[in-house]
Amino acid sequence: MMDQTPVFIIAIPLFASLLLTLIGPLGPRVAYGLLIGALSLSLGASLATMVRVVQTGQAIHYYMGDWLPPMGIELVIDHLSAAVLVMIGVCALLSGIYSMHTAGQDNHDRLNNYYALFSLLVTGLLGMASAGDVFNLYVLLEISALASYGLLARGGGKAYFATFKYLVMGTIGACFYLLGVGYIYIMTGSLNMADLADILSRESLQESVSIRIGFTLIILGIWTKMALFPLHAWLPNAYSRAGTATACLIAPLMTKVSVYIMLRMMFTVFSADYIFNQIAWSSLVIYMASAAVVLGMITAFAQRDMRKMLTYIIVAEIGYMTGGAWLANTAGYTGAVYHILADGLMTLSLFMAVGAIIYRTGDTSANAMQGIFRRMPITAAVFLIGAASIVGIPPTCGFFSKWYLLQGAVQAGAWIFVAALLIAGLMAAIIFFRLLEAAFFGNLDDEGLSVGHSAPHSGTGAVQMREAPLTMLVPLAVAGAALLGLGIYTNEVVTYLIRWSVPAGF
Amino acid sequence: MKPFARIILFLCAVMMLTATVDLPDWADPGSPASTHLSPGFIEQGYHETATPNVVTAVLADYRSYDTLFESVVVFAASLVVMLVLRRTSTGTSRIKHFRPKREGRDTILRGAAQSIIPVMQIFALYVLFHGHYSPGGGFQGGVIFGASFILLSLCYSLKFAMQRFKEKMVLICCACGALLYAGIGAVCLAMGWNFLGYAGLAGLLGVTDVMARSHGILAVEAGVGITVMAVMVSLYYDLASGGDMEEGL
Amino acid sequence: MTWDANLLWQFDMLILLMMVICAVAALSLKGLVSSAVVTGAYSFFTCLMWTHMMAVDVAFTEAAVGAAVSTVIIVATAQYINPWSKD
């Protein structure tokens, strides 16, 4: 049974989404229960797989249909994918639990179909994180993309046009990826990642123009999907106009999994030697990443809408991860991978906190933060932790990833990236200080309290505490705790998971 | 933006066209793509799956995991289109800018449809179940079967087609086809083989491993066919009526 | 390289030329319904091309999906939108 765990990770949400469309008459409660059950079982399978990977110290290969690769398709779960799988599982489960009230608010009808799509998106993401075959990756990429188009378009109104733009850009990205796979396939004849890595390391293919074009197309396609700086225009509108439950699932996961695919393609299919010595783009990419970080933060600063501000912060975070991956040293790589895990959690907690505030106040602008510490203390506390993590304040995990990234940038002598990291940290501090100031000292205009009460519970009873419902509060609190916990156990995560996946040649 | 896009695209096109010099010659039997994996599929495929159509064998057995997700992709498409477009309220009338002539649905058209549709459906089933020996399989059969309902709707009316293939039924078929596919994978898992290892069906069916694979291919093709058929009909219902299921093309 | 009778390259080139013409026409026609129909013709030529390249399964699928269902759903959508495009 234990050696079948990799397939349970993917098959359980898949079955759940198929069943969810059939159990419409049973009502929303059954659908919600089925979704949560499936997501928790899948998370359990991910955890079991991760434990096995850590214990044995080597990657698990699962042969689909008992066909040996390269002829069949295999799932490969190594240390990197195990970590990403668990991150996806945790984020999906938390946002699934969180979605009970908000999904009902956004979907007056067909809630079970909404949940089916939700589960399908998680299936696609989990499948991408465990794929060992480049074409299989494309199919799963399209599944998660299609599901996300549907979920984002559910926002209604202006969301349709934003989703249409996302659809066009997403299709261009996926098709570039497919064409790149075609170029690689025509020169090697294989689709399996391990087999490809073996063939591509041959001397005769190192200089090949076609392989270079294939690599360029694949990387361009993935950059379009993950919204790296010049290709990011679709992201903010698409994410900020979605419903709350949708945004909480998609914003933390889609881009992060794309970063994972980039790492997989760069270091598993191609090699560090090929990328950094044969194709010498890394300085250009570092410039792009630095521009993404700085411009993302500056644009975020200019936003009044809270969700839009967070989406621009995502653009900046993508810059961190891309820069770290292209620094070509161990510290940079560690920072990039650790930031995938950390950023998933911090984006999740910020989006959930903002979603809870919007749920109670109905206001998406920064004004909604007024006096939040007194009205919704737990939500505000999680928001504070998330903000501290984005800024990079020590006990949270955001500090450690930035520390590794800075260390890597200094080692690589990429001073522009160092400067960008420092400026971005400062900008993030300003952005969140502005919001938190309003949250602490803001005037509660409806209750007319005096300005200056900093302690949340010192109210004389006039302050009406109105926290979000429990199904929203529990995942919020767990996400906040996970941010701190990941920060405290940084050393373990790096030693047991990330160190093992550092590619050869660094 | 536009002149910029044009220049960039033109430069990329020139670059990629000149780079084709590096690609292997077209239709060269000695190219890497034709010598690495494909001989294995052709030479062993028949012995391992008893399916002369190599494309079917590779599609539904060697790469069945891809095909599972392929049927899930179309399932996802029907869900998305329904979630995005379907409205229960019929009050909001929509302007039809381009209205095909309703009077065109005359007796000849209906008579032709009456005689073609049964043949189409039988042909679709033939394509589906003869996929082992001739071109075709689940997708093609499913699309043709779905097209027969689209033809019915075009020649009669949307309501007429929906009386025969109800919307609820369509959605159930969408999910059931993919569920059949994944369910076969799960049965193989329960029999102690890996997911989608059809050889696990051998014990249940009382045949050899090779024949079990052949039957497994047939069963999953049927699943794909059901899903694709239902999805094509569902896409047409939703898109042609604009989501209110009142009036089709 | 040897010559083979079953791959007539002249025929191939003719189909490819027709495909390029159809593609340009589909993008430049002002009427969206005619544009949709030309896209159907494009799919049909693709299908011929694939039959000629010995990919019969693919050609079969393209004939059923690309030339039939895609065209029908594009025309079905075109009835709800302004059928004349500005470019």
Added chain:
Amino acid sequence: MDEFFFFIVAKYNYWASLILLFIGLYGMIAKNNLMKKIIGMVIFQTAILIFFVSIGVKWGASVPIIRFFPDKQPLLDATAYANPLPHVLILTAIVVGVAVLGVALAILQNIQRIHGTIEEDEILEDMRK
């Protein structure tokens, strides 16, 4: 002259698919009408599929369905059949393509319903209001 002729015959398929690819990409990026963008998307996807199928062709090879000798023995010679793997990939990609097309058209209908137009500049103007 012969060599040049062989060079053209050996590559024209790739050229045609790349030209179609860029026509489609141009349509997706530069066209103002959203329906034209979708049609560009169809052309773009098909061009990639043509590229893939071109990989599978071999001189003198037939369709990848095993043929039998009169004595029922199968002919299992790899050079006699076209490469089946690209065909399988393309079958999958065609179905993905029609799924994306359906979703794009559904969203397009809703854009028309919300904004009353499908010209990009008019939509942007409508959103600014």
